[in-house]
Amino acid sequence: MLELKGENQFKCRAYYAGARKIETLPTSVTELVATDQLAAQAGIGKALTEKIVELVTTGRLPYHERIKAELPEGLFDLLRIPDLGPKRVRTLYDKYDIDSLAKLEYVAKCGQLKDVPGFGAKTEQNVLQGIQMLKKMRGQYLLVDAVAVAQEIVARIQTTADPQRISIAGSVRRMKETVQNVDVVASGDTTRIMDALAQWERVEAVTARDKTQCSVVLDTGMGVELRVVPLASFAFALLYYTGSKDHNKKLQDRATSQFGYTLDASGLYAGEDEKPIECGSEEEVYRALDLDHIPPEMREDSGEIDLAAGASVPSLVSQEDIKGLIHMHTTWSDGMNSIEEMACAAEQLGYGYIVITDHTTSSHIANGLTEERLKQQWKEIDAVNEKVPGIRILKGAEVDIKPDGTLDYSDEILKKLDVVIVALHAGFKGDRETITGRVVKALSNPHVHIFAHPTGRLLLGREPYAIDMEAVIRAAGENGKVMELNANPNRLDLNWQHLKLCREYGVKVSIDPDAHRVDGFGCMPFGIGTARRGWITSSDAINTLDVDALLKTLHKK
DNA sequence: GCCGTTTTCGGCCCGACTGTTTTCAGTCG
Missing domain, CATH: 3.30.210.10 (DNA polymerase, thumb domain)
Incomplete structure (x- = not known):
């Protein structure tokens, strides 16, 4: 909101930094306030401390409410359009009174947006495309959010209504990456079961209720359909x-x-x-x-x-099959936890190995490692391997594919790594031939093992870049490379259709957390669910192998 | 707004890309 108001960008950044600090605290912000430790945190100074204390102790922040009241709600929708940031949104609002998607769409469709200073014909088209994307996403929710809601509803009903049977159903149960609503089926005392849902504090409205069905809308706009049926049904x-x-x-x-x-x-x-x-x-x-x-x-x-x-349903991969975690970041680049913290957390979860894959030189914003810093990191990995004997820590990197398809590290360094992941982090607007060519070239490097988040999509946020996925999967097959299934709930990339293509081409899949903190390991169920949607079995994946078999598979010549 | 200090100001993560300009602003990762 400060950005929209045209405040000093560094002041805005200070708020971002403060928020990030709070989000990544090992303890709760409430506790820090109680023990007067807040101001001691780097990035939280006098002004932020005062505001956070006020917010934590009273539950309100008039400063925030005042700014919010000054800005039309619709401006936040505009910000979600790719290519529109605070500066352009502010121009649209100040000079042209555009404060909603509908108004912006009208102006763009009339061909008047291209005449606004700082805009042009291309931007006008991009904005219209962005609006279409947002319309498509309206009423859609990430699987991770829907699962959380569904599980809480089931738990509520179980504790308060003693159902005979109950289960999550619908697209949430099928682990679809985005869903429109949550479905639950139960048997038992209809009134008690429906009351358990209808009286939940997060229910905004009960939209329908009869003997068999109770439909509600939650505070987030998400719909829930609860069916109560006879036990025999x-x-x-x-x-x-x-x-x-x-x-x-x-x-x-x-x-x-x-x-x-x-x-x-x-x-x-x-x-x-x-x-x-x-x-x-x-x-x-x-x-x-x-x-x-x-x-x-x-x-x-x-x-x-x-x-x-034909009695040939494949035995799909499950959590029990997963032996180790590949693809994660640490404080060496843009992660929040140290190598040791990541190792201990993974060990606690029962994994046998992890692969540390921090960013490389070109990813400046992610504090990417130069070859020199990478070598220093190896010393720390060796030390943690000594210190934490219950889990094996492998050396890897998430290497940038440069614009010409070459890689960010020399072959001399790459061949010393246990696992080399490559990925695109820039140039997303390139055409299909260019992007596909870059990736295919990168996959021809003999030291490369895995291509990460292959389509680059962000669910409900960013369309995939233009890439010929079949050509990439074919190239992966020819070069013995592995395709990643990124388990981050915002990505789930590859999708299930691409995964089936991998099976057809005999290309193995790595189900990776891409964790930036220890909590990030919690996304694995969504990766596994997506893998199952793509009919992936234990033997189609590589992180179902134990560490020795993994290294043997990746390094066979 | 934060922070460090050559300490009360001046710099703040930074380069690529795009589309707008006609030399650069805005956005993104």
């Missing part, structure tokens, strides 16, 4: 409300055409007299249709039913 309802629609349709067609059954959300019925066939689980429903069980993540009608009919 639970498995059928869970199957039905998990979807996908296309998967259900195929199942229903199969039930009718092959068995003369009727399948719906309430049950499976045989013959003319519609005699119900009892099923207590989804497995039993599939079995009644002469199918193997199909994991929820696979239910997208992309060939899974044929596999199940």
Whole structure:
């Protein structure tokens, strides 16, 4: 908001720095306030201390409220458009009274935006594209946020309404990377179960409620659909409300055409007299249709039913298969925790190894390591390996692919690393041939192992760069390289379609946390869920190998 | 707004890229 008001940029940066400090504190800000330790933190001075203390002790900050009241809400939507930052948004508002997406779209569509000083024809087109992107994303939520909501709702119902059965359903259960709402199916005391949801403090409005369904909207705008069904229908309802629609349709067609059954959300019925066939689980429903069980993540009608009919559903990768974590950052570059802290945290979680992959020279903003600093880092890794014997720490790097497709480190350095990850961090606006060419060239380097966050997309934030993913996957296959499945909930990159392509080309996948702090390891379930959507098995991945097998696989010539 | 000091001002992470300009501002990572 200070940026929008045109405040001194360094003052704005001080607020960013302060916020970052608070976010990465090992202790809670409340505790620091209570013990008078706040002002001792680097980056938190007199002014920020006063404001934070006020906020923590009273729960309010009039300074913040005052500035907020001065700025129209719509300006924050404008800021989400790529290429529009505080300066341009401020110009639009001050000079042209544009304070909403709708007004901006109108002006751009009339061709008047290009005449605003600092704007032009290209920017006008980019803005219109950005508005389209935002429209597409409206009402969509990240899987990680939806899972948190779903789990809390299930826990609430379990503690207050004693359900006979309850489960998350819908696209959240299928681990779709972004979702529109949360679905929950339960059996038990309908009134108590629905009350448990309807009386949750985060419920903004109950939009529908009858004997079978309770729909609410949460404070974030996210919708929740709770279905309460008879116990005998639970498995059928869970199957039905998990979807996908296309998967259900195929199942229903199969039930009718092959068995003369009727399948719906309430049950499976045989013959003319519609005699119900009892099923207590989804497995039993599939079995009644002469199918193997199909994991929820696979239910997208992309060939899974044929596999199940042929008893060849793959055994998908699961958390238990993951032996180690590849791709993480430390305080050596832009991470928040030391090598030792990352190692101890991973050890506690039961992993056998981690690979430290800090940024390289070109990533100035991320404090990328020169070859010289990298060598110093190796000494610390050696020392921590001695100190923390329960886990093996490997040496790696996330190496920038430069504009010409060459790499940021010399081959002499690269060949000494255990794991070399390459990635694009600049030049995202290049055309398809250019970007694909850069990556294919990088993958031809014999010392490279993994291509990280291949599409560069940020879910609900940034479209992928223009890249021919099939060409890249083919090149990875020809060169024996590995494609990353970045488990960061904002990325989940590769997506499930690309992962299936990797399987087709025999290209292995690395399911990586890309952690910038110890908490970052918590994203692995989302990576694994996405892997399962792409039919990835334990043997399709590399971090399902123990450390010796991993090194042998990566370094075989 | 923060910080350090050659200590109460002056600099603050920084380079690439784009599209606007016609020498550079704004945005991004």
